[in-house]
Amino acid sequence: MIPFLPLKDVTAKYADEIHEAVSRVVDSGWYLQGQENERFERDYAQYIGTDYCVGVGNGLDALVWIFRAYIELGVMRPGDEVIVPANTFIASVLAITENGLKPVFVEPRLDTLEIDDEQIEAAITERTKSILIVHLYGRCAYTEKIGALCKKYNLKLVEDNAQAHGCKGPLPPKGGVYLADPILYPLLKEYAQKNRNHPTEAESLLWEILSRRRIPAIQQRTTNGNSPFRGHGGLKFRRQHIIGKYIADFACLETKLIIEVDGKYHNLEGQQEEDAIRTKVIEDYGYRVLRFTNEQVLYDTEHTLEKIKSACLTPPSGGRGATGSLGSAAGHSFYPGKNLGAFGDAGAVTTNDKELADTIRALANYGSTRKYVFKYVGRNSRLDEIQAAVLDVKLRHLDEDNAHRQQIANYYYDHIKNPLITLPNRLPDVHNVYHIFPVLCERRDELQAYLTEHGIQTLIHYPIPPHKQECYREYNHLSLPITEQIHQQELSLPISPVMTLEEAAQVVDAVNSFLRSAS
Ligand SMILES: *Cc1c(COP(=O)(O)O)cnc(C)c1O
Numbered sequence: 158m159i160p161f162l163p164l165k166d167v168t169a170k171y172a173d174e175i176h177e178a179v180s181r182v183v184d185s186g187w188y189l190q191g192q193e194n195e196r197f198e199r200d201y202a203q204y205i206g207t208d209y210c211v212g213v214g215n216g217l218d219a220l221v222w223i224f225r226a227y228i229e230l231g232v233m234r235p236g237d238e239v240i241v242p243a244n245t246f247i248a249s250v251l252a253i254t255e256n257g258l259k260p261v262f263v264e265p266r267l268d269t270l271e272i273d274d275e276q277i278e279a280a281i282t283e284r285t286k287s288i289l290i291v292h293l294y295g296r297c298a299y300t301e302k303i304g305a306l307c308k309k310y311n312l313k314l315v316e317d318n319a320q321a322h323g324c325k326g327p328l329p330p331k332g333g334v335y336l337a338d339p340i341l342y343p344l345l346k347e348y349a350q351k352n353r354n355h356p357t358e359a360e361s362l363l364w365e366i367l368s369r370r371r372i373p374a375i376q377q378r379t380t381n382g383n384s385p386f387r388g389h390g391g392l393k394f395r396r397q398h399i400i401g402k403y404i405a406d407f408a409c410l411e412t413k414l415i416i417e418v419d420g421k422y423h424n425l426e427g428q429q430e431e432d433a434i435r436t437k438v439i440e441d442y443g444y445r446v447l448r449f450t451n452e453q454v455l456y457d458t459e460h461t462l463e464k465i466k467s468a469c470l471t472p473p474s475g476g477r478g479a480t481g482s483l484g485s486a487a488g489h490s491f492y493p494g495k496n497l498g499a500f501g502d503a504g505a506v507t508t509n510d511k512e513l514a515d516t517i518r519a520l521a522n523y524g525s526t527r528k529y530v531f532k533y534v535g536r537n538s539r540l541d542e543i544q545a546a547v548l549d550v551k552l553r554h555l556d557e558d559n560a561h562r563q564q565i566a567n568y569y570y571d572h573i574k575n576p577l578i579t580l581p582n583r584l585p586d587v588h589n590v591y592h593i594f595p596v597l598c599e600r601r602d603e604l605q606a607y608l609t610e611h612g613i614q615t616l617i618h619y620p621i622p623p624h625k626q627e628c629y630r631e632y633n634h635l636s637l638p639i640t641e642q643i644h645q646q647e648l649s650l651p652i653s654p655v656m657t658l659e660e661a662a663q664v665v666d667a668v669n670s671f672l673r674s675a676s
Contacts, residue, residue, distance in 0.1 A: 159651050159660050161614040162494055166655040171554055178546040188542050190522075197545040198505070200552055201489075204323075205481040207507040209514035212540025213521045216319045216490020219504040220252030220289075222538070223315055223486045226516040227287070228256060229533055232313065237286040239315075242272035242298070243622060243640040245291045249317045250623045252488070253289065261285070262624055262632070264639045268582045270595060271298035273639075277306055287313040292321035292480045294618070295496065295562075295592035296584060299326040299483045307484070314484030318507075320592040322489065322497040323559045324480040325442060327588075341402050342585050349397035349404050359418050359454040360396070360406060366462065367394040367407055367416075372469050392469055393557070400439055401587065408444070410556040412469045415439055415446045418454055442478070442587065481507045491548055496562070496592050497555050503544040558654035562591040565652050565661050569594060572665040577672060578604070593618050596668075597646040604671055605648055611667040616649045 168175065182193055194212050202210035213219050227233040235257030241249055243262035253260045261280050266273045272290055288307060290298045299316070307314045318324075356364065370391040398408035400415070407416040419432070436446045447468055453461050481487040491503035506517050516533075519526045524535025551558075563586045570583050579597040595618060598604045608615050622640045624632040650664055 159613045159656075159663060161616050161649070161651045162653045163655060164493055164498070167498075167558075167653060168500075170655060171550060174550045175547055178550050179543055182542045182546050185542075189539060191542050193542040193545040193549065194540055197540070197549040197552070200549055201505060202507060204552060204555075205479045205487075205507045207482045207487075208509045209507065209511065211506045211514050211517045211521070212545060213504045213506060213517070214538035214540065215502040216488060216492060216495075216504040217248040217251060218521065218536075218538040219488030219490065219506045220249065220315070220317060221255050222517045222520050223488055223506055223508075223513070224252060224256040224258055224287075225520055226513050227313060229516055229520070230512060233258065233286045236284065238282060238284045240277060240280050240285060240288045240312075242289075242291050242293070243624060243637045244270060244272075244643050245293055245317070245623065246319070246619060247623045247626065248319070248490075249289060249291050250629070252317075254629075258286075259284070260623075260632075262635060262637055262640075264637055265643065267597075267639055267642070269296065269298075270294065270581050270643060271296055272303075274300045274302040274306075277303065281306070281310055281312075285310065285312060287315055289315045289317060290484070291317040291319075292324060294581075294595055295321045295324060295590040296581070297321065297324050297326050297480055297588040299480065301327060304483075313486070316481055316484045316487035318481040318487045319490035319492070319495060321480045321590055322495065323555050324590045325587040326478050326480055326483045342399070345399045345402070345404055349399055352397045352404065356396075357418070357420065357451065359449075359451040362458065363407065363416070363418060363454050363461075364394075364396055366458075367396075367465075370394075372409075372462075372466055399586070400442055400444065403435055403439060405439065405444075405446075409469065410560045411554065413444045413556065414465075414468055415444045416465060417446060417448045419448060419450055482509075485510060486513055491544070496559060496590055497548065497551055499544040499548055501544060503540050503548065505540065559590040560586075561654045561656075562652055563589070565656050565658070566591040566594055568658060568661045569650065569652075569665065572662075573668050575669050575671055575673065578668060591652055594650045594652040595647050596650060597643065598648060599646060600672070601646050601648050604668075607671050608648075608664075608667055611663075613664055613667055614651060617647055618649050619647075620644060 198210040198212055202208065213222060224233065236259065238259045238261050239253045240263055241253060241260045242265055244265040250260050263276050263280050264273050265271055271293060288303060290303060292298045370393060372392045392409050392411055394407050394409045396407050398405045405415040406418050439446055445468065447464060449461050481489060486506060486508040489505045491497055491499040493499060508514050520533050520535045521538040522535065523537055524531045524533030526532045570580060573580060577598055577600065581595060605615050622644045623629060624635045624637060
């Protein structure tokens with residue numbers, strides 16, 4: 158049986174570090190609002206690239222608190238309208254209605270499955286105060302058009318980032334550079350392969366060393382000799398890794414480190430300028446760049462390695478432009494099955510707005526601004542110390558886990574070929590962390606039964622859209638045909654940080670033989 162998401166195995170991957178973190182909290186005697194929370198909030202804010210992060214009880218609450226805080230701050234009033242994609246998990250809508258705000262549903266595009274930015278403007282009225290975008294399935298839903306509409310109509314852009322931790326948006330255009338052009342991607346892939354086949358002498362030597370995982374990870378320093386990387390000694394590097402429109406010589410996703418090995422022509426004046434731009438752009442994606450010359454690698458190898466090692470001991474910093482940093486505020490869920498999952502309920506809000514962050518912190522703590530002083534009628538919705546400690550461990554592996562999901566997804570894109578099955582448009586990896594791998598099929602239920610027969614577990618995300626749910630009777634009459642079509646046709650294939658390519662190949666074989674096995 159190929160499971161949809163074997164959480165037990167996902168946890169086992171980092172079991173030593175997680176057990177150590179949990180024990181630390183258990184032994185500390187301090188279980189709420191302590192230093193674990195503080196550390197995770199700091200690290201997650203840095204990872205997402207915002208000034209503030211407030212840990213809360215779960216992802217739904219994170220979204221509820223954002224709108225509630227805007228109401229407390231006088232930015233919104235009950236009865237105001239919030240634009241929301243009709244194709245989403247119900248929590249996005251619950252966060253709006255729980256605050257007495259009115260959801261205005263906008264259809265998705267059939268090729269992206271995300272909100273159709275062409276249809277948003279027609280839904281804006283005088284009462285519209287916000288657009289809630291949902292990075293559904295792990296895909297970035299933000300577009301520059303959405304950003305422009307928020308500016309034009311003075312709307313708060315709120316992100317539901319429950320499914321897209323680690324995903325990047327399109328960077329705001331700077332100096333006209335527009336990144337990760339999907340059109341360039343196939344070409345870059347071809348170049349990367351060529352470069353891999355024809356490395357320079359220095360690249361060969363460095364790859365020899367890096368591919369043997371001789372660079373230790375940060376965590377090894379803290380786990381009393383219990384290496385979290387069982388089975389091998391250290392960090393995993395990739396060579397000829399595509400970032401935006403560039404190909405980096407070597408990349409370690411876990412520590413967000415890029416290593417470039419430059420030949421002689423990098424000393425030329427124009428080239429240095431080019432390199433500086435390239436470095437800046439790569440840094441915007443959250444990576445750090447180390448540059449070495451061929452000579453340094455070939456003739457001063459030990460020193461070069463020392464520099465790489467010491468860079469790897471500094472934790473990665475967040476980059477600009479991550480989903481969760483694109484709007485005014487974002488809600489994150491750490492439900493166990495999410496890309497960054499806790500061992501129970503957990504969530505967070507990220508924002509650059511200090512007043513909003515302070516208000517949310519108070520609201521989620523009974524409405525208290527100081528001990529026994531209550532400014533708001535709040536609730537109790539806090540992130541506990543054990544979850545924070547677990548999340549901080551898993552955050553350090555998130556990019557690596559996402560990269561694994563991307564590898565599986567790319568395999569699916571390369572190999573699934575069945576005229577009865579449609580895949581959503583393919584995005585460059587930076588814009589999709591593949592929380593879910595959705596496919597559309599008119600004969601979805603048959604496909605699901607067929608895959609079950611072939612030992613493949615699938616799920617449906619989701620069978621009934623929010624506006625057709627019993628709890629939203631007042632919206633049941635709405636006709637949102639694209640959303641309804643997606644809910645009738647969507648099937649989610651297995652994908653996880655522990656799925657093997659062999660398993661992916663089995664899924665592909667089964668999917669490709671659906672209704673074609675007889676011929
Ligand atoms: C999971 C999820 C939520 C809710 O998060 P919880 O932590 O389960 O409350 C909200 N929105 C989306 C899109 C989700 O997938």
